[in-house]
Amino acid sequence: MTDRGKDRFTKKVYARPKSLVDVKSHFCPGCHHGIAHRILAETIDHFGLREQTVGVACVGCAVFLYDYIDVDVAEAPHGRAPAVATGVKRAQPDKFVFTYQGDGDLAAIGTSEVIHAANRGENITVLFVNNTTYGMTGGQMAPTTMLGQKTSTSPYGRDFRKDGYPIKMAELLATLEGTAYSARVATSTPAQIRKAKEAVKKAFEMQIKEMGFSIVEFLSTCPTNWGMKPLDAQKRVLGEMSEYFPLGVYKERKQADFL
Amino acid sequence: MNVAARVEQRVFMKGNEAICVGAIAAGCRFYYGYPITPQNDIPEYMSAHLPTIGGTFLQAESEVATINFILGTSASGKRVMTSSSGPGISLMQEGLSYMAGSELPAVVVNISRSGPGLGGIAPSQGDYFQAVKCGGHGGYRMPVLAPHSVQEMYSLAMLAFDLADKYRNPAMILGDAIVGQMKEPFTQTPYVPTVSQEKPWALTGCAGRPRQHVKSLYLKDNAIEVHNWKLHRKYLKMQEEEVRYEDYHLDGAKIAVVAFGTAARVSKTAIQWARREGIAAGMLRPITLFPFPGAQLEEIAKRVDVLLVIEMNTGQMLEDVKASTTFHDKIRFLGKPCAMPTPEEIHGELRKLAGRGR
Amino acid sequence: MTTDVIMAGFGGQGILMIGNLLSIAAMEEGRHVTYFPAYGVEMRGGTANCTVVLSDEEIGSPVVGRPRACVVMNGPSLDRYLPAIREGGDLVINRSLVDPAKVGRKDLRLLAIPANDIAREVVGSQQLASMVALGAYVQRTGAVRMQTLFDCLPKVISKKYEKFIPLNVNALKEGESFARNHA
Ligand SMILES: Cc1ncc(C[n+]2csc(CCOP(=O)(O)OP(=O)(O)O)c2C)c(N)n1
Numbered sequence A: 001m002t003d004r005g006k007d008r009f010t011k012k013v014y015a016r017p018k019s020l021v022d023v024k025s026h027f028c029p030g031c032h033h034g035i036a037h038r039i040l041a042e043t044i045d046h047f048g049l050r051e052q053t054v055g056v057a058c059v060g061c062a063v064f065l066y067d068y069i070d071v072d073v074a075e076a077p078h079g080r081a082p083a084v085a086t087g088v089k090r091a092q093p094d095k096f097v098f099t100y101q102g103d104g105d106l107a108a109i110g111t112s113e114v115i116h117a118a119n120r121g122e123n124i125t126v127l128f129v130n131n132t133t134y135g136m137t138g139g140q141m142a143p144t145t146m147l148g149q150k151t152s153t154s155p156y157g158r159d160f161r162k163d164g165y166p167i168k169m170a171e172l173l174a175t176l177e178g179t180a181y182s183a184r185v186a187t188s189t190p191a192q193i194r195k196a197k198e199a200v201k202k203a204f205e206m207q208i209k210e211m212g213f214s215i216v217e218f219l220s221t222c223p224t225n226w227g228m229k230p231l232d233a234q235k236r237v238l239g240e241m242s243e244y245f246p247l248g249v250y251k252e253r254k255q256a257d258f259l
Numbered sequence B: 001m002n003v004a005a006r007v008e009q010r011v012f013m014k015g016n017e018a019i020c021v022g023a024i025a026a027g028c029r030f031y032y033g034y035p036i037t038p039q040n041d042i043p044e045y046m047s048a049h050l051p052t053i054g055g056t057f058l059q060a061e062s063e064v065a066t067i068n069f070i071l072g073t074s075a076s077g078k079r080v081m082t083s084s085s086g087p088g089i090s091l092m093q094e095g096l097s098y099m100a101g102s103e104l105p106a107v108v109v110n111i112s113r114s115g116p117g118l119g120g121i122a123p124s125q126g127d128y129f130q131a132v133k134c135g136g137h138g139g140y141r142m143p144v145l146a147p148h149s150v151q152e153m154y155s156l157a158m159l160a161f162d163l164a165d166k167y168r169n170p171a172m173i174l175g176d177a178i179v180g181q182m183k184e185p186f187t188q189t190p191y192v193p194t195v196s197q198e199k200p201w202a203l204t205g206c207a208g209r210p211r212q213h214v215k216s217l218y219l220k221d222n223a224i225e226v227h228n229w230k231l232h233r234k235y236l237k238m239q240e241e242e243v244r245y246e247d248y249h250l251d252g253a254k255i256a257v258v259a260f261g262t263a264a265r266v267s268k269t270a271i272q273w274a275r276r277e278g279i280a281a282g283m284l285r286p287i288t289l290f291p292f293p294g295a296q297l298e299e300i301a302k303r304v305d306v307l308l309v310i311e312m313n314t315g316q317m318l319e320d321v322k323a324s325t326t327f328h329d330k331i332r333f334l335g336k337p338c339a340m341p342t343p344e345e346i347h348g349e350l351r352k353l354a355g356r357g358r
Numbered sequence C: 001m002t003t004d005v006i007m008a009g010f011g012g013q014g015i016l017m018i019g020n021l022l023s024i025a026a027m028e029e030g031r032h033v034t035y036f037p038a039y040g041v042e043m044r045g046g047t048a049n050c051t052v053v054l055s056d057e058e059i060g061s062p063v064v065g066r067p068r069a070c071v072v073m074n075g076p077s078l079d080r081y082l083p084a085i086r087e088g089g090d091l092v093i094n095r096s097l098v099d100p101a102k103v104g105r106k107d108l109r110l111l112a113i114p115a116n117d118i119a120r121e122v123v124g125s126q127q128l129a130s131m132v133a134l135g136a137y138v139q140r141t142g143a144v145r146m147q148t149l150f151d152c153l154p155k156v157i158s159k160k161y162e163k164f165i166p167l168n169v170n171a172l173k174e175g176e177s178f179a180r181n182h183a
């Protein structure tokens, strides 16, 4: 091998964020939970918050958050993470408090908790991972499941006449006064990942500046329960999913409006 | 024995699916639920099959919503079922209390997992107290059935609907991941109704009759007290009429195992082994946990030297055993919280109690 | 007679399918049988396993701590189950993916079958590696009759894939003859 070739292989282009624990993850191949975890860890590092952070893990494939992110983490009952985070933040307003939730967790059983946390302008940050299904329990229909999508509890495809429509949480939460920031991102291309990181930074800033509730919705994959190869799963996110769930910033409070 | 004929009728299915087959055979056409391991096969089966026979499957946004869907369909006079596990059953407790108070029938299946909290998905019998003593507020009871085979998942599902209707009360099936996830052959015996399914109390619109209500609020005078005594008489009647248990080699037994569900299933192997060695072991297997076969237990306690209570928890049914007999010095306990005891362990215990060395 | 086996490998290798086939065959032969699959979070990360117990009498536990036999289709499953197999038990490993040198234990009756290679090169579909392994296991242990397995294939293969039944029969037969020649 020539020296130049060797260089190419030894040059450091990526390092594990300090807040990301160096263990093998349990996520399936092609799952985007891992990417969201990394962005979360990088942002914690970016703001130097590792030692001032309390995370709240949801019930779902991300329940093992405490194994991966090197910060204090509380586990909440299914759907109740925003309520638990409220309790933490009210007791310790100087801490950085986030929740990390799936779409079954946040958009089904936990709708009430997230809406009221947002409406109170609770100064917390929510990372919301939308993979249009219940991953942990084996691919059942979620409120975010696309019309016509077959899941283990919608074997004939989701039908709006029976199960309604895929719920758009980023838009919905943006309508609430208490929400300071609401955006939807994806992590299927390097460019998207950069944008996602910007959004998460913004969301963190809102909390740091005490501007209120912030949420970033990630369009994610679940190759295992979609019955797809990882690459096809990427294509689904870039295609039909981002068509129905448009990426973008739905609300961004400026300091001026706030004061 | 005519093997061919017997083989013909057997079907090979998961316990969770056998519950669905039994429920549908018993006329259940409504199922609501929310995903949770290890019972997902039930909503998955129902979502595939109910629509093909004119039934309704609906996935709720939570178990709180689920149990209230159930309340509404039950108040409409229909047979309806839900299933869940630990945390989900906890969320249903308020609704169950309302249903008991409003005297509404329904079948609730708990394929329980280990707790407390998020616990784990390992099989467990840690929900005995919650099921048998009833975890909701106000003091109520419900029949609790404990299947130990796929055959019973099927037949007890049918029975649960009849008990629920007979007493206008929720009935529960308490299983675990083992009986839920395992497959084995079972025979699809036909459903023979034991109760009338007429529900004159159902809310169907008051055409041609005075309006009627389904409710649990009793504010006037001592109405709630009267209502409580009425419910109490119902629970007494359950205790008089509904006790079910299996007598497994109890005749002449000196050691009686007392176990239900999966723990009983595993105990059978150990008892077979012990009996081959000449140890007089048998088992009282409660099939109804409420009503508990207390009188039978006391009868057996008189005859045997040892009552070995085996549970996949740290001792819950044990309290009902103690309450049923005065022979407390005969009681021994083998507890395996959140794990299945192995036949080897139970066999070892039986040998020890019989005075045989290991 | 009572016998039991744990089958384990990657998700998608058809582990649960061969477990089902074996169980249904035992049922058809009029015996008692239980089948217990891995479920829930155990399936994350892409592993699959199941336990089958066959007996002439009523079966107690459907879960087995110390199996009499194991069919191991990938490396991680060997690490997990090797120590559990009973003294003198049967071990069938998929030599295409599992290194026989890793077995170590001398007390076992080991059969190392290149199931993927046989499935791909002889049967014509790598998908059928588990079927090949099942054929070998059944030849080795006599758990059920080979013919019953063939007869029961339509019960585990959906109508849509009916046309692959002969291929599955071939896979079972190839496994069987490999085991016979390596007895
Ligand atoms: C009260 C209650 N009900 C149900 C469950 C079972 N459960 C565990 S995770 C989960 C949903 C997971 O889906 P999602 O939130 O979309 O996250 P993902 O696994 O897809 O990341 C459910 C229903 C539970 N733990 N508690």
Ligand code: SF4
Binding pocket: A026, A027, A028, A030, A031, A032, A033, A061, A131, A135, A136, A221, A222, A223, A224, A225, C044, C045
């Ligand atoms: S089941 Fe789906 S969401 Fe869960 S780890 Fe696997 S791919 Fe990710």
